[in-house]
Amino acid sequence: MSVGLEVDGRVATLMLDRPDDLNAIDIDLARELERRVGDIAASDAQVVVLAAAGRGFCAGGDVRAMAASGDPSGYLDQLVDAAHRAIFALRALPQPTIARVQGPVAGGGIGLMLACDIAIASEEAHVTPAYGAIGLTPDCGGTALISDAIGDRRARAFFLLGDRVDAEMAADWGLVTRTVAHDELDAAVDEAVQRIFSQGAHASRETKRLLGLNGTYAERLAAEHRAIVSSARTEHAKTRIDAFADR
Numbered sequence: 001m002s003v004g005l006e007v008d009g010r011v012a013t014l015m016l017d018r019p020d021d022l023n024a025i026d027i028d029l030a031r032e033l034e035r036r037v038g039d040i041a042a043s044d045a046q047v048v049v050l051a052a053a054g055r056g057f058c059a060g061g062d063v064r065a066m067a068a069s070g071d072p073s074g075y076l077d078q079l080v081d082a083a084h085r086a087i088f089a090l091r092a093l094p095q096p097t098i099a100r101v102q103g104p105v106a107g108g109g110i111g112l113m114l115a116c117d118i119a120i121a122s123e124e125a126h127v128t129p130a131y132g133a134i135g136l137t138p139d140c141g142g143t144a145l146i147s148d149a150i151g152d153r154r155a156r157a158f159f160l161l162g163d164r165v166d167a168e169m170a171a172d173w174g175l176v177t178r179t180v181a182h183d184e185l186d187a188a189v190d191e192a193v194q195r196i197f198s199q200g201a202h203a204s205r206e207t208k209r210l211l212g213l214n215g216t217y218a219e220r221l222a223a224e225h226r227a228i229v230s231s232a233r234t235e236h237a238k239t240r241i242d243a244f245a246d247r
Contacts, residue, residue, distance in 0.1 A: 002029040005036045010201075011193055012045035012095070019054025024062040025108050025140075027075075030082035037089040046201045047193050048093060050116055051100040060107020060130055061139070080139050083108060087141050091115040094205045096196050100189045101176060106130040110175075111140030114149060117208060118192060119176040121167050122185045127175055128164040149174045200236035 004015035014036055016023040023029075040048055052058060061079060069075035090097065090112070099113045101121035107130040113119050131138050138159055147155045150173040158165070171179040180188045196204050206227045213223055231237050 003032040010046040016052040022056035022059035024059040026062040034086035056103040058109025108140035111142040114145040121176040122182040132162040
């Protein structure tokens with residue numbers, strides 16, 4: 001099993017579990033990730049944490065498996081199809097998602113990280129495009145999401161030049177939400193989980209949905225109108241509003 005899943009109360013933790021290969025994505029991992037994400041979608045979890053075993057978060061596609069296949073193009077056709085289905089499902093989860101980035105991220109791992117709503121990285125992490133080094137183009141949604149995260153000019157230089165970005169610069173650019181000392185990573189992720197809980201399940205899900213909407217300004221204003229009225233009907237909001245008014 002290359003992807004573990006633990007649902008502990010309101011928190012679902014996905015664990016990439018190929019530590020000896022820096023959690024490189026092969027076809028089995030991609031398919032297992034899609035299945036596990038489906039399990040979360042059907043659960044009562046309110047927050048999802050994407051974590052990884054060992055010292056690396058995700059090294060991208062499994063290059064050794066590509067070479068061993070004897071047909072890298074054919075292998076990549078299957079791999080990218082499976083990986084894209086998994087990442088699309090992850091991105092589409094209604095629950096807020098947090099990437100726990102404890103170490104190196106490369107290639108398709110970047111798209112996996114960007115698919116999460118929040119990414120908290122250890123100071124030992126670094127991010128490398130890696131595609132150009134083996135003559136390939138980006139995948140896993142990297143080019144679709146990175147400009148929104150770091151801006152178009154930086155995105156172009158990042159992928160076209162292929163330079164490694166350390167954790168501090170990744171946070172400065174917006175590749176990750178924040179960087180913390182390595183031994184503070186778990187505490188920082190836990191804090192983020194609790195802050196999401198404090199908003200209430202309905203409000204956090206609806207906020208995520210609103211942020212992902214397309215449409216005209218008028219259409220998005222209308223969506224906000226409906227959402228805030230709906231959220232005000234929840235017991236969580238009623239309790240919080242009363243408590244605020246009584247301060």
